[in-house]
Amino acid sequence: MDTAAPLRSIIVRFLDFTVKEAILHQAWSQKQLTVQGKPIYFDHDYSPELQKKRAQIRFIIKQLKMKGIHAKCPYPAQLRINLETGEKTFSTLTDAAPTLKELGIEVCIEERDRLERECRDDRWSQERGRRRKDASLSASDFKAFF
Numbered sequence: 001m002d003t004a005a006p007l008r009s010i011i012v013r014f015l016d017f018t019v020k021e022a023i024l025h026q027a028w029s030q031k032q033l034t035v036q037g038k039p040i041y042f043d044h045d046y047s048p049e050l051q052k053k054r055a056q057i058r059f060i061i062k063q064l065k066m067k068g069i070h071a072k073c074p075y076p077a078q079l080r081i082n083l084e085t086g087e088k089t090f091s092t093l094t095d096a097a098p099t100l101k102e103l104g105i106e107v108c109i110e111e112r113d114r115l116e117r118e119c120r121d122d123r124w125s126q127e128r129g130r131r132r133k134d135a136s137l138s139a140s141d142f143k144a145f146f
Contacts, residue, residue: 011045046076053077056093063105092116 014020027033027042034040046054057073064071070082079096080089090096094116097107 050076053093060093060096060100060105060107064103067103067105069103 024042024044032039033042054073054077057077057079060079061071061073064081072080074080074089078089078091079093080087081099088099090099092113093107094109094113097109100107
């Protein structure tokens with residue numbers, strides 16, 4: 001076996017979610033697993049977009065931990081903060097920005113995320129005669145524009 005060979009990923013598809021969770025939990029509880037003396041790692045297979053969002057949240061979590069505030073990143077890419085007033089969960093960093101600013105943490109929000117929130121918050125509507133029909137964009141419709 002070539003020791004200079006680059007690391008590679010192996011993706012395993014499980015037919016049962018509970019089996020997948022049990023295997024991941026067991027692998028994570030053992031900390032360091034090796035095969036033929038080489039470490040192997042187990043993790044979820046997230047899309048590149050989701051990986052990017054989770055990385056941004058992990059960066060915020062590190063800053064919160066430096067301030068002594070406990071935080072987590074539940075699936076898919078949310079931010080859960082334990083504050084003195086209780087636990088708060090934010091679906092996006094854009095939603096969390098005002099609270100984080102109060103805690104002294106600045107959040108860089110990308111233009112696309114800002115637009116996505118504006119479109120989600122503002123209900124699009126169109127007039128047809130006397131009837132008014134709300135025409136909301138789904139997440140998949142919104143992504144089709146970008």
